[in-house]
Amino acid sequence: MNSAERLACIRLLPKAELHLHIEGSLEPELMFQLAERNAIQLPYASVDALRQAYQFHNLQEFLDLYYQGMSVLQTEQDFYDLTWAYLQRSAAEGVIHVEIFFDPQGHLQRGVDFSVQIEGIYRALCDGETQLGISFRLILSFLRHLSEQSAFETLELAMPWLNRIDGVGLDSSELGHPPEKFARVFARCRELGLRVTAHAGEEGPPEYVWQALDLLKVQRIDHGNRALEDEVLIERLRNEQIPLTVCPLSNLKLCVVEDMSQHPILKLLDAGLRVTVNSDDPAYFGGYLQDNFAALLAHLPITDAQILQLIRNSFIGSWLSDSEKQACLKRLEAAASEVMP
Ligand SMILES: Nc1ncnc2[nH]cnc12
């Protein structure tokens, strides 16, 4: 099979996405529409001019535009439209389960209530479940460049909504904001029965991955690329089968890797780690899940068996119940035996 045929097969396989910032799925076209609807002036003349600006040399340069972009999200309907657009795209790519982050502090700082955010996102997720057959988990992500106190205040605001929130994450500027800064917040979240994950080892050193595991007691690591610099850490991740939510196009756009042919995903997989493929901020990084697989196929000697393992891992590493995982894996194997015999 050539790459186009293999990609067509991948599209037909049921998949899960575990690392997706809903604000990072805000396409320039929708950003302009929402800006007009809310009478907000964007500092770009056109959709094309905005897309042109998406050239980043590091995480911070991206984050500056990401926070600026989300300023158009004002009403419950805006959050609904954003989430619904992501779910429709994902359904078209064979995604059947999503675990998405939202960044409440990025909206609270602009005066948008927690209730506005979660009502819109959650209504779209429920519609996605009934109309598109996509199950979901929702993850509240704390911004690590803000204080521990701000994270605690955000958690307080989330308390009335905990029945809709499955877990918490940690994102934003990694360097200089080690996981240990949030050890007490995460301890409280775990006490509340929330699942926990954290971005670590994207730009930050292996030490941040250790801290995420030992101090935050995370069940997953978002990114984790730099774990490869520490053999003992790799052994720990392998022994405990900690899922890594790897994001190839994100890593390329943020210069975490120089070239897709140098992406460490196959090394991580060959080391026996529970690696998954994800799109992170697809509107900013050049594509959704399918585009990430396309990039891997185009630049790495990835086998069908490795592709299947990555997709299996997306269900195994998810926060679905064991019986839900088994059902998804069964669906995957049935589809695989038809399209990838
Ligand atoms: N890739 C990323 N790393 C850290 N914080 C983020 N927020 C949105 N995308 C992010």
Ligand SMILES: [Zn+2]
């Ligand atoms: Zn991320």
